[in-house]
Amino acid sequence: xxxxxxxxxxxxxxxxxxxxxxxxxxxxxxxxxxxxxxxxxxxxxxxxxxxxxxxxxxxxxxxxxxxxxxxxxxxxxxxxxxxxxxxxxxxxxxxxxxxxxxxxxxxxxxxxxxxxxxxxxxxxxxxxxxxxxxxxxxxxxxxxxxxxxxxxxxxxxxxxxxxxxxxxxxxxxxxxxxxxxxxxxxxxxxxxxxxxxxxxxxxxxxxxxxxxxxxxxxxxxxxxxxxxxxxxxxxxxxxxxxxxxxxxxxxxxxxxxxxxxxxxxxxxxxxxxxxxxxxxxxxxxxxxxxxxxxxxxxxxxxxxxxxxxxxxxxxxxxxxxxxxxxxxxxxxxxxxxxxxxxxxxxxxxxxxxxxxxxxxxxxxxxxxxxxxxxxxxxxxxxxxxxxxxxxxxxxxxxxxxxxxxxxxxxxxxxxxxxxxxxxxxxxxxxxxxxxxxxxxxxx
Amino acid sequence: xxxxxxxxxxxxxxxxxxxxxxxxxxxxxxxxxxxxxxxxxxxxxxxxxxxxxxxxxxxxxxxxxxxxxxxxxxxxxxxxxxxxxxxxxxxxxxxxxxxxxxxxxxxxxxxxxxxxxxxxxxxxxxxxxxxxxxxxxxxxxxxxxxxxxxxxxxxxxxxxxxxxxxxxxxxxxxxxxxxxxxxxxxxxxxxxxxxxxxxxxxxxxxxxxxxxxxxxxxxxxxxxxxxxxxxxxxxxxxxxxxxxxxxxxxxxxxxxxxxxxxxxxxxxxxxxxxxxxxxxx
Numbered sequence: 001x002x003x004x005x006x007x008x009x010x011x012x013x014x015x016x017x018x019x020x021x022x023x024x025x026x027x028x029x030x031x032x033x034x035x036x037x038x039x040x041x042x043x044x045x046x047x048x049x050x051x052x053x054x055x056x057x058x059x060x061x062x063x064x065x066x067x068x069x070x071x072x073x074x075x076x077x078x079x080x081x082x083x084x085x086x087x088x089x090x091x092x093x094x095x096x097x098x099x100x101x102x103x104x105x106x107x108x109x110x111x112x113x114x115x116x117x118x119x120x121x122x123x124x125x126x127x128x129x130x131x132x133x134x135x136x137x138x139x140x141x142x143x144x145x146x147x148x149x150x151x152x153x154x155x156x157x158x159x160x161x162x163x164x165x166x167x168x169x170x171x172x173x174x175x176x177x178x179x180x181x182x183x184x185x186x187x188x189x190x191x192x193x194x195x196x197x198x199x200x201x202x203x204x205x206x207x208x209x210x211x212x213x214x215x216x217x218x219x220x221x222x223x224x225x226x227x228x229x230x231x232x233x234x235x236x237x238x239x240x241x242x243x244x245x246x247x248x249x250x251x252x253x254x255x256x257x258x259x260x261x262x263x264x265x266x267x268x269x270x271x272x273x274x275x276x277x278x279x280x281x282x283x284x285x286x287x288x289x290x291x292x293x294x295x296x297x298x299x300x301x302x303x304x305x306x307x308x309x310x311x312x313x314x315x316x317x318x319x320x321x322x323x324x325x326x327x328x329x330x331x332x333x334x335x336x337x338x339x340x341x342x343x344x345x346x347x348x349x350x351x352x353x354x355x356x357x358x359x360x361x362x363x364x365x366x367x368x369x370x371x372x373x374x375x376x377x378x379x380x381x382x383x384x385x386x387x388x389x390x391x392x393x394x395x396x397x398x399x400x401x402x403x404x405x406x407x408x409x410x411x412x413x414x415x416x417x418x419x420x421x422x423x424x425x426x427x428x429x430x431x432x433x434x435x436x437x438x439x440x441x442x443x
Numbered sequence: 444x445x446x447x448x449x450x451x452x453x454x455x456x457x458x459x460x461x462x463x464x465x466x467x468x469x470x471x472x473x474x475x476x477x478x479x480x481x482x483x484x485x486x487x488x489x490x491x492x493x494x495x496x497x498x499x500x501x502x503x504x505x506x507x508x509x510x511x512x513x514x515x516x517x518x519x520x521x522x523x524x525x526x527x528x529x530x531x532x533x534x535x536x537x538x539x540x541x542x543x544x545x546x547x548x549x550x551x552x553x554x555x556x557x558x559x560x561x562x563x564x565x566x567x568x569x570x571x572x573x574x575x576x577x578x579x580x581x582x583x584x585x586x587x588x589x590x591x592x593x594x595x596x597x598x599x600x601x602x603x604x605x606x607x608x609x610x611x612x613x614x615x616x617x618x619x620x621x622x623x624x625x626x627x628x629x630x631x632x633x634x635x636x637x638x639x640x641x642x643x644x645x646x647x648x649x650x651x652x653x654x655x656x657x658x659x660x661x662x663x664x665x666x667x668x669x670x671x672x673x674x675x676x677x678x679x680x681x682x683x684x685x686x687x688x689x690x691x692x693x694x695x696x697x698x699x700x701x702x703x704x705x706x707x708x709x710x711x712x713x714x715x716x717x718x719x720x721x722x723x724x
Binding site: 156159162163170173174176177178179180181272273274275292295296298300304307308311315 | 470472597601602604606607608610611613615616617618621679680681682683684685
């Protein structure tokens with residue numbers, strides 16, 4: 001019986017949020033949901049991958065006519081929703097298509113935000129949960145390891161995850177390029193707006209010092225400072241805090257500019273020209289644009305940051321093309337391996353058949369060989385074995401090297417007939433798997 | 444055989460230069476590591492060339508411009524490799540490697556000696572002391588200038604909002620300024636020791652500490668320039684772009700003092716070329 005990799009799932013491209021919220025495979029923390037799929041008839045291996053934008057079941061199945069229907073039914077049972085409500089949004093991928101898809105997902109080429117790094121961790125989680133309940137076997141184990149390997153290659157060899165694509169992240173990256181290590185940096189917020197809070201939260205992951213919040217009304221400043229674990233003060237103290245700050249985020253509703261060129265010029269001298277990074281996300285702007293011309297002062301407004309984020313996204317898209325090539329390459333390699341896997345049982349059977357012939361022939365001549373010394377007997381063993389091996393070598397390597405799937409199944413069929421193997425291959429299929437497992441462990 | 448090691452090292456540095464230029468255009472990390480390996484091998488081969496020269500020479504092979512420039516190139520590459528390891532800034536090589544290769548090519552335009560020094564004055568233990576310290580100072584200033592060039596470039600990118608691949612490839616302004624911050628006192632100390640040891644050598648050889656030959660005069664000018672830089676940095680807090688520009692100007696002055704002053708203006712440091720030997724008696 002032939003085994004096949006099957007993938008059923010939905011993601012942000014095929015399904016609206018309402019459906020994605022519905023299908024999340026709950027209760028899989030210890031792999032229990034994965035186990036349910038595994039107990040379906042015909043399913044040999046299973047992994048459930050669930051992230052905010054996708055839910056997928058990856059299976060290895062024996063050839064069963066109605067397997068997909070069973071899977072969809074099980075998905076509907078697990079979630080307690082009728083199959084009709086979501087089955088239209090599902091995609092079904094088999095064999096090479098499925099492998100290709102898994103590799104793309106792990107490499108973050110199929111993500112909503114191209115190249116975002118979290119997806120790999122989520123795929124790893126899904127795999128780990130499947131291993132809790134021993135739901136993976138030789139095929140999915142290898143598939144997942146190759147998926148992680150592909151993701152690593154994509155990460156190292158292309159720039160698909162390099163450039164920042166959100167405004168807040170662009171600001172953080174810029175701050176790093178100006179100030180180096182941000183740990184000891186001091187962040188100053190002018191205005192208690194939502195945008196400023198968002199940017200400050202992004203920075204907070206890199207900065208150890210508590211941020212300072214300045215606002216016209218101290219009350220609002222205090223409430224934001226509390227949320228950010230920072231300090232609060234009124235706007236009158238701006239000049240004092242500008243001496244301390246390294247990164248300033250302004251987002252007040254003020255109509256005239258709060259920070260002027262001559263003011264910053266004086267402050268820079270007092271700061272001994274320690275670099276100052278100003279991020280102006282207020283509209284109208286809080287900082288006079290000419291401030292950027294001062295030595296050691298770097299001013300970016302919201303438009304600048306958005307332009308950079310957009311440019312970076314274009315860059316990621318270009319890099320994605322070389323990433324797709326890597327995925328294609330790895331998919332081809334994996335498919336080659338599955339081919340060799342499908343011929344293994346036949347190869348084992350041929351070997352067994354030849355060995356069986358050798359033994360029975362030796363046994364028949366036992367009478368004539370009885371007066372041989374143990375040394376001579378061993379020599380006979382060695383000779384016969386090497387004859388068998390030599391005869392088997394060419395046909396076997398021929399079967400192994402065949403790349404095309406249709407041709408291979410034809411050749412395997414012929415080989416089985418030539419050696420009169422018939423139903424024995426199925427018996428030895430399990431043996432083949434074991435051997436494969438051993439081989440995998442060794443590598 | 445005379446120049447095999449020298450040429451091999453030069454080829455490695457040039458190969459590294461090509462690699463670093465490719466890095467500038469592609470951001471390929473593999474190219475960076477290959478180039479870094481080239482520099483490393485080049486450094487090793489280059490060291491062999493000194494050993495070979497020392498054996499031929501029978502003494503420290505530092506008496507001619509050929510050898511001195513070659514040694515300066517070796518120090519620059521060595522210092523670059525150290526910095527690259529510590530700060531992981533391979534892109535420094537895009538300036539440092541061609542700079543080292545350029546020093547060697549410049550050195551190759553001077554003749555080299557195949558025998559020991561004819562002038563007995565160069566057969567003194569003051570030679571390695573004076574030359575090694577002076578050249579180590581020069582190498583530090585060279586790397587500071589490399590950092591300065593990259594600083595000005597990176598700042599131009601950030602100020603002009605040209606945030607792309609090159610911006611990400613270049614180190615942060617802080618890292619580049621750090622090179623200046625740490626390099627300045629170190630280079631200044633090395634140069635001071637170099638000049639003092641030279642004066643002591645002059646006293647023991649000619650009975651006078653200072654004789655105002657062109658190189659001495661220019662090295663004093665250079666010394667004052669760097670002293671001013673140290674002052675501006677410490678007292679007025681000059682940093683960033685100003686410090687970067689000064690580092691580049693300073694290094695131009697260093698190179699003029701090192702090569703230009705004696706070859707163009709003469710004096711007892713003219714130890715190479717047709718008029719071999721210290722001229723002062």
